[in-house]
Structure formats: C-alpha cells, structure tokens
Amino acid sequence: MVMGTRQLESLVKERYRSGTLTIKDALQIFDRLLVAKSPAPSIISFNQLFTALTHMKNSNNHYATVFALFNRLTQPKIVSASPSTCTYCILISYCIRINQPRLGLVFLGRFIKGGQRAEPNIFNPLLKGLCSQNRISEAISIVLNKMPKLGCTPNVISYNTVLDGLCKEGEVSKAFNLFDRMLSGGIAPDVVTYNSLIDGLCKEGAISKAFSLFERMLSEGIVPNVITYSTLINGLCKEGDTEKAEDLLSYMISEGLQPDVVTYNTLVDGLCKKGQLGKAVEMLQSMVSKGHDPDVVTYTTIIDALCKEGETENAEELLCNMISRGTNPDVQTYSTLIDGLCKLDKLEKAKKLLNEMVSKGILLDTVTCTIIVDALCKKGEPDRAEKLLFDMIDQGATPNLITYTSVINGYSKLGCWKELIRVFKHMVDRGFLPDEVTYGSMMDSLCKQGQIKEAQKLLDLMVRGGIKPDVVSYRILLIGYANYGTIDDMMKILDRMQLNHVAPDLSTYTSVLKAYAKNKKVDQIMCVLTRMKQEGVKPDIVASAPILELLLEMGRHEDAKVVMDQTSGKTND
Known part of the structure; x- marks a missing residue:
C-alpha cells in the first residue's frame, strides 16, 4: 500500500516514540519522505529519524549512514524540508557522543554558512565535546568571541560547560575570570555554576574559599543541592576535618535535603582515612536505619x-x-x-x-591472584604459587610481570634455579619482557647455585633486550664471582660498569674489597681504593676493617695508613 506524506509522518512519530524503529525501517521511510511532494514532509519527521538513528544500539557504527542521509537531505535538487536548527543540534550532539568534536565543528560551519539564526543550544553540545577533550581554549574562544560575533549570546549552560571544564583541568583562577565575564554579561549563575566552582576550589585545597562561595550562593537565594553538600563534605574530608564534615551532613538533612549514597560514601571514606573506623561503622548503621542502602x-x-x-x-x-x-x-x-x-x-x-x-x-583478575601468589612465595611455597598462576591462566585471567616475578623471586630464595628458569621461559613465551628486577632475582639465584656463567649470560641477554643493568645487577654478579668464580674477573666487571656509565656504590665496592681481602690480593685492593677515591666513594669501617687487618699482617704499614686516611676523609694530594 502506498502511504501518503501524513501517513508516513504518523508512522515515524509512532515508531519514534515507541522506540521500535530499526535502521532498515529508518532508511526505507527516509527514502520515501525524501521524494514526497504533496504535501511536502515536515523537517520534524526527518529530525525524529536522525534522533532514532543516532541513539540506536551501536550507533557509533552508523555515523557514515547518518552523514550520508544528511548530505542527501541538503542536495540542491531536493525540494523537501530543509535542515533546521534542531537538525544541526541533533547531529552536533551525535558527533560529541561518538567523540568526534572535529566533525561537530564541520556541522557548525555548515549551519553558519546556511545563514540560520545562531542559538546557544547549537553551540552547547560542541562546547561539552571540546571540554571533554581538554580543548578548553577553543571552547573559551567560542563563548567569548565566535558566539557574540554571530549575534548569539551564550546562556548559563554555555558558561557552565566551560567553567566546569576549566575547574576539572585545575584552572580555577581562569574559571573565576570567566565567571566575572558571565556576571558582567548579565547571565545569572545557577546551582550548577556554583557547584563547579566549589568543586574546583575544594580540589585545590582552598576549602575556606569554597565555603565563602557557598555563603555567597545562599545570600543570592540559590538553593544548594545534594551535589553542593557532597562536594563540600568531600573537601572537608580531604583536609581531615571529618568533624565539620559530619556537622555539614547534619545541617544538610535539617534543610530537608536527603544525602545520597555518594554523600555517605564520601564521609565513610574520610572517617576511615582519619583512622575513625568506629565512626565509619556507625555511619554505615545510620544509613541502614534511615532507609538508605549502602x-x-x-x-x-x-x-x-x-x-x-x-x-x-x-x-x-x-x-x-x-x-x-x-x-x-x-x-x-x-x-x-x-x-x-x-x-x-x-x-x-x-x-x-x-x-x-x-x-x-566473578572473574579472576590479575591483582587478586598476584596478591595470593606473592603471599605464597613469601611463605616459601613457590610451587603452590606457580600452580595458582597456571590455574589463573586456565580460568581466563592474565598474569602480569609482577605475578611472574613473584614466583621467580620465590624460587630464587630457595635456590631452585631449574624451576626458576622454567617459569622465566613461560613468561617470555607469553610475551612478557622481564625487567631489571626479574633479571636480578634470577641472576641472584643462579649465582647462589654457583651458576656464574649462566648469570653472566642473563646479564648479556638483559643488555641485548634493551634493558640497562643497574648497580644491583652488577653487584649480584660481582658477589657471584667472589664466591664461586674467578676472583680476577671482578675487575673486568668493574671496568664494564664504568664503560656502561653505571657508578658502583659503596656496597658494591665493599663486596669487591672483602673478596680481595679474603684472597689476600693486596695490589688489587689498592687499585680499587684508588678508583673509589677518584669517584668520590669513601670506604667505611665495614669495608676498611678486613683490609687493614690484612695490610698490618703483611707489614704494609704505609698502605694501611693510606687506607685509614681515606676512610677518615683525609687527603694525601
């Protein structure tokens, strides 16, 4: 049956209100409305179709269709209805919802070029989109320059949008400058205006200024809402003034305003952070007794x-x-x-x-599993931790580098280097690149097992992987060489550290000096001490004691004096 224009319009209205319009229906009706001539369809029907399309499920995927339909509507040969201010508002708002303010600016340009009378509601969605993308300066320029130039006076929503954006960016002083411009332009602020400014001041820690603004708001006859009180309560709690926050909650209730769960949660959190756990529990009980569901x-x-x-x-x-x-x-x-x-x-x-x-x-998450994995490893049960790690993977959770490193550390402390290598390989196979902490833990385990060459290979692998070994990694290797390797290789490691611009610290030098003293390598000791002096690292008594004992035993009194002077900070230049 062929439907006339008015029947099509009635169909659009009915399906739009019932929410039963599908994308297929919308396209078919749009095509039929577009060619209808006697009488010509109203732009209202097209706007309803655009509204339905832009609010459908997965509407983000329909933007090409929406924009194509708009282009068809604006073709010169079309004698049907022309886009209205409402049409542009719908499309600009849609661009903002799909996070495309740039396209919103394009539609605004088309609107201005069409010569239609500019109204604030055409700009406000765009201002919101620009602020959400932290393009605040562009939003300010539109409010203060572009809108007045087009004969459009920004309304309270326009100002509120930009004021809120500035406050969220921490630009509170700029927000107050804009607030002054708003007042001088004859725009009366509302509760939303004050809420944004109060929130900005509270986040800056300027709680006294926030209360001054609150008092000004009251004096102007603007009634605070739940958001106003919740914001001030949050500000007081962050300052640790939970007593005043409780008083404000009581005042709010006495004024006939019922706090919502957000208000209560703010105060509960503040009390907990202040260590007032008993009061927090009482607040929970008070919520329940007053009919509020925590x-x-x-x-x-x-x-x-x-x-x-x-x-x-x-x-x-x-x-x-x-x-x-x-x-x-x-x-x-x-x-x-x-x-x-x-x-x-x-x-x-x-x-x-x-x-x-x-x-x-409830799906296992990385944080929860890592907590238990780490606890098991600290208790000396890395085998159970490893089993949990694999159970975690089987149940669809994804371990992270910290999870693997916890297991590696657990095996490292027990000297289970074969198990450690197994977990390490599994970690790499799953695409996790170890960091210097993971490498250090593995090197420590290998060195304690006397696997010095394997530890050296890991250090080389670490460098090839683009990770610069830190002083701890080198110290682990030095201690390994001191205990199980060739003592002469220690100086090579120190040279390598110098070559890679890693400065040995006192702990590293102490490990080297103790190893040389134990093996009675006096010449090497004096060489290391010279290097320490050049690098401004002064040996302490822990490092000096075994060296002095050795030098005095060998009758090298002059060298002993040099060590004592260097330890005490005296110079022999």
Whole structure:
C-alpha cells in the first residue's frame, strides 16, 4: 500500500516514540519522505529519524549512514524540508557522543554558512565535546568571541560547560575570570555554576574559599543541592576535618535535603582515612536505619579499613552482612579482604575466599591472584604459587610481570634455579619482557647455585633486550664471582660498569674489597681504593676493617695508613 506524506509522518512519530524503529525501517521511510511532494514532509519527521538513528544500539557504527542521509537531505535538487536548527543540534550532539568534536565543528560551519539564526543550544553540545577533550581554549574562544560575533549570546549552560571544564583541568583562577565575564554579561549563575566552582576550589585545597562561595550562593537565594553538600563534605574530608564534615551532613538533612549514597560514601571514606573506623561503622548503621542502602563502595571502604587495622574477622563478618542484605561484593571487595588475610598469613582463608569469588561467577583478575601468589612465595611455597598462576591462566585471567616475578623471586630464595628458569621461559613465551628486577632475582639465584656463567649470560641477554643493568645487577654478579668464580674477573666487571656509565656504590665496592681481602690480593685492593677515591666513594669501617687487618699482617704499614686516611676523609694530594 502506498502511504501518503501524513501517513508516513504518523508512522515515524509512532515508531519514534515507541522506540521500535530499526535502521532498515529508518532508511526505507527516509527514502520515501525524501521524494514526497504533496504535501511536502515536515523537517520534524526527518529530525525524529536522525534522533532514532543516532541513539540506536551501536550507533557509533552508523555515523557514515547518518552523514550520508544528511548530505542527501541538503542536495540542491531536493525540494523537501530543509535542515533546521534542531537538525544541526541533533547531529552536533551525535558527533560529541561518538567523540568526534572535529566533525561537530564541520556541522557548525555548515549551519553558519546556511545563514540560520545562531542559538546557544547549537553551540552547547560542541562546547561539552571540546571540554571533554581538554580543548578548553577553543571552547573559551567560542563563548567569548565566535558566539557574540554571530549575534548569539551564550546562556548559563554555555558558561557552565566551560567553567566546569576549566575547574576539572585545575584552572580555577581562569574559571573565576570567566565567571566575572558571565556576571558582567548579565547571565545569572545557577546551582550548577556554583557547584563547579566549589568543586574546583575544594580540589585545590582552598576549602575556606569554597565555603565563602557557598555563603555567597545562599545570600543570592540559590538553593544548594545534594551535589553542593557532597562536594563540600568531600573537601572537608580531604583536609581531615571529618568533624565539620559530619556537622555539614547534619545541617544538610535539617534543610530537608536527603544525602545520597555518594554523600555517605564520601564521609565513610574520610572517617576511615582519619583512622575513625568506629565512626565509619556507625555511619554505615545510620544509613541502614534511615532507609538508605549502602552500596558495594560503602562496604568495600570499611572492609579495607578493617583489614588495614588487622581486623580481618570483623571484615569477614561485614562481608557476610553485606551479602545477606543483598549487596553483591565485586572483585575489589574480595581483593581487599584477600590482601588483608594474606598480610596476616591466613593463606588458607584467602584461598577459600578466592574459590568463593570464582564460584559466584566473578572473574579472576590479575591483582587478586598476584596478591595470593606473592603471599605464597613469601611463605616459601613457590610451587603452590606457580600452580595458582597456571590455574589463573586456565580460568581466563592474565598474569602480569609482577605475578611472574613473584614466583621467580620465590624460587630464587630457595635456590631452585631449574624451576626458576622454567617459569622465566613461560613468561617470555607469553610475551612478557622481564625487567631489571626479574633479571636480578634470577641472576641472584643462579649465582647462589654457583651458576656464574649462566648469570653472566642473563646479564648479556638483559643488555641485548634493551634493558640497562643497574648497580644491583652488577653487584649480584660481582658477589657471584667472589664466591664461586674467578676472583680476577671482578675487575673486568668493574671496568664494564664504568664503560656502561653505571657508578658502583659503596656496597658494591665493599663486596669487591672483602673478596680481595679474603684472597689476600693486596695490589688489587689498592687499585680499587684508588678508583673509589677518584669517584668520590669513601670506604667505611665495614669495608676498611678486613683490609687493614690484612695490610698490618703483611707489614704494609704505609698502605694501611693510606687506607685509614681515606676512610677518615683525609687527603694525601
């Protein structure tokens, strides 16, 4: 059945309001509206189609279609409806939602070129997009220059958008300059204006100025909202003034405003950070008694504070209470409690909690698993840690460099270098490039096992991989040569350090001097001491004692005097 213009328009209106318009339907109706002539369709129907298309699921993927339809609508041969200000608003807003303010500027250019009367609502979405991309200076230029030039006076939304952008960037003084321009232009601020400025001041730590602005807001008859009070409460908590924050909460309630969960969470967090855990728990109980439902953030904040105080049993009890009240813990909640249990060496409880988390369908994450892996390794059970690492991979979680390094460190401390190499190879196979800490741990394990040549190969591999060995890596190798290798190779390592611009520290030189003293290599000792003097490293009594004992035993009193003078800081230039 052929449908007339008014029937098509009614169909668009009905499907638009019901939200049942598909992309296929929209394209078909658009084609039919485009050629309708008697009577010509209203631009309202086209705008409804554009609105539907730009708000559909996965609308980010439809931008080429949307822009093509707009181009068809604006073709010179089309005698149908012309794009209105509303059309451009829809398309500019869409460009901002898909994070394409550049395209929004293009549509703005088309709008201005079309000679239509500019209104603030055509600019406001664009201002929001520019601010979201930290292009604040462009947004300011539009408000102060482009809009007035086109005969368009920015409204309170225009100013609020840019003021908020400036405050979020920490440009509070510039925000107040713009605020003054806003007032001088006769634009009355609203609660949103003051909320942005108060938030900016609070983030700067200028809490007294924030309260002065709050008082000014009240004097002008602007009623604060929940956001205003929550922002000030957050600012007070960051300053550690939880007592005043509690007073403000009470005042807010007395003024007839009910705090939301964000307000309560802000204060709970502030109390926990101040060490006022008892008050935080009381706040939680107060929330419940007043009919406010604590969320996962509320519970997790208090669980974290309890764990930091070592009160893991109370934290476990709170977790059970949370679940019984219908609030589901998330991975952060479990991770927090697991970390607390691991720090108290309650590994079996931590592992049980991990299994509970998985059984609830919460996916294992890297942080949670790494916490238990590290705890097992510190307890001397790297084999169990390695098993957990592979279980983690089997369940779809991705270990990171820290996870692998924890297992490598665990095996390193036990001298299990074969197991260490196995984990190292697995790590590299999965595309993780070890850092100097991982290499250092492996080199230390190999050196303790007398595998000096293997440790040297690792150092070479480290360099080839683009990682510059630090002084700790070289010291590990030097100690390895001192204990198991050729003592003469130690000087070669020192030379290599110098060549690679790595300055040996006192600890490194002390290790070398002790090794030479033990092997009675006096000439090498004096050579190292000369090098230390040149580099401005003064030996301490720990380094000097075995050397002096050896020199006096061998009757080299002049050399002993040189060592004593160098240790005390005297010069013999």
